[in-house]
Amino acid sequence: MRNLVYYVAVSLDGFIAGPHGEFDFYPMCDDMSSWIDERYPETVPTHLRENAGVPIDTPNRTWDTVLMGRGAYEPGLAAGAASPYHHLKQYVFSRTLAPVDEPQLEIVDTDPVELVRKLKAQEGLDIWLCGGGNLAGQLVGEIDRLIFKSYPVLAGDGIPALSGNFAPTQFTVTRRREFSNGAQVTWFDRA
Numbered sequence: 001m002r003n004l005v006y007y008v009a010v011s012l013d014g015f016i017a018g019p020h021g022e023f024d025f026y027p028m029c030d031d032m033s034s035w036i037d038e039r040y041p042e043t044v045p046t047h048l049r050e051n052a053g054v055p056i057d058t059p060n061r062t063w064d065t066v067l068m069g070r071g072a073y074e075p076g077l078a079a080g081a082a083s084p085y086h087h088l089k090q091y092v093f094s095r096t097l098a099p100v101d102e103p104q105l106e107i108v109d110t111d112p113v114e115l116v117r118k119l120k121a122q123e124g125l126d127i128w129l130c131g132g133g134n135l136a137g138q139l140v141g142e143i144d145r146l147i148f149k150s151y152p153v154l155a156g157d158g159i160p161a162l163s164g165n166f167a168p169t170q171f172t173v174t175r176r177r178e179f180s181n182g183a184q185v186t187w188f189d190r191a
């Protein structure tokens with residue numbers, strides 16, 4: 001069965017972006033960027049791959065499908081990327097966006113839990129939950145693994161990693177890796 005994996009960058013106070021969608025305060029470093037490009041090449045947007053040194057035809061390693069809420073999709077769209085992860089099957093949840101003419105991307109307004117259960121029952125690589133916090137909060141019950149890139153910065157305010165009403169949910173740390181900027185990537189499996 002495929003896993004639903006929420007892979008996301010978070011501040012120490014649990015925010016995935018500032019109040020206005022800012023994300024430039026997460027301190028990056030070369031060793032972490034190279035590791036991400038190598039380990040999770042799927043997460044490098046298709047149109048940025050060449051600049052990042054990720055060959056355009058790099059095979060997917062972990063995920064072949066990505067789920068985004070409108071809030072996660074719109075920054076790329078505003079920058080001209082209507083199909084930001086063209087190398088993945090993309091589902092964007094929205095009740096307001098018009099359909100887009102992109103074969104690899106579907107705008108959906110179905111129940112996210114139902115769609116995830118349907119996808120999990122299909123063959124394939126795991127499913128990347130890109131965010132944002134609103135969509136992630138609705139999918140807590142279906143998340144099998146969290147991969148949090150935790151940066152040593154307090155955002156002060158912003159968009160929580162998961163929002164909405166859900167019960168306390170236990171996870172077990174299975175792996176942790178630290179980089180030269182002090183950021184830690186931690187893998188948490190549902191306990």
Ligand SMILES: NC(=O)c1ccc[n+]([C@@H]2O[C@H](COP(=O)([O-])OP(=O)(O)OC[C@H]3O[C@@H](n4cnc5c(N)ncnc54)[C@H](OP(=O)(O)O)[C@@H]3O)[C@@H](O)[C@H]2O)c1
Nearest residue numbers: 009017021069070071072093094095096131132133134135
């Ligand atoms: N740090 C990171 O790694 C990372 C990763 C991803 C995103 N982000 C940031 O997260 C922010 C967005 O997060 P967010 O929590 O504000 O929003 P979000 O979860 O991305 O999107 C919320 C929107 O998705 C749609 N939606 C949610 N549930 C739905 C459902 N059940 N059916 C249909 N549509 C549904 C609605 O759009 P409509 O109003 O159109 O109906 C809703 O307004 C952005 O600033 C982004 O940059 C950060």
